[in-house]
Every structure is written in structure tokens, then in C-alpha cells.
Amino acid sequence: MTVKTLVGHLRHVERGWFEIGFLGVQEVGAKDPLQLSQPPGASLDRLLDEYDRQCERSREIVAGHQLDELEAHAPEGIELVSLRWIITHLIEETARHLGHLDAMRELIDGTTGY
Secondary structure, eight states, X not given: OOHHHHHHHHHXXXXXXXXXXXXXXXXXXXXXXXXXXXXXXXXXXXXXXXXXXXXXXXXXXXXXXXXXXXOSXXXXXXXXXXXXXXXXXXXXXXXXXXXXXXXXXXXXXXXXXX
């Protein structure tokens, strides 16, 4: 696990939940949107920029819909969830991974937070 891996993953889950799941955007031949990989040789700056753009797109989607609106697509056998649920899930997902990044930083510099 690396910083680049986590940033790439966060970008993919933003797209996966808001565009693919909620809006129902179909991607022909797409890999798993929740993957933990990124393009070979992608710089951290590039991944951070892509994540920022994806988060902006997510905010646009949220602003244009009601919180109780259900997503357009869910994997087979999985119940559709509301936009409110997706937002809450993404807050939890992002917080978990920020914790991973903080733990990685602590292992590198030995400084702990409070």
C-alpha cells in the first residue's frame, strides 16, 4: 500500500459510487471502479489532481439531486441505496483511508498525533 495507491483508490470509489452507481453511467470494458491500482508511472501530483476533479464532479452530482433519491445501478443482488447513504459511505471510506495515510506517516517520521 502506498500514498499513490490510496489516492488512486479514493478517486475510483468517488467515480464508482457517484457516476457509475448513482447516475448509472456505463463503461464498456471498464475495470473494477474500486480497484487499488493506477496507471503505470502516474505521479502523485497527477493522481491528486484527478482526485480533486473527481470530487468536484461528485459535488456537482450531489448538488443536482435530492438526498433521498435512489441510485440508478447496483450490482446484481444488492439493494439500491440513496444518495444520502452514498455520501455517508464515502465520508466513512475517505476517513478510513486518511487513517491509513496517517499511520503510514507515523511509521515514517515517528510522530504521533493526539
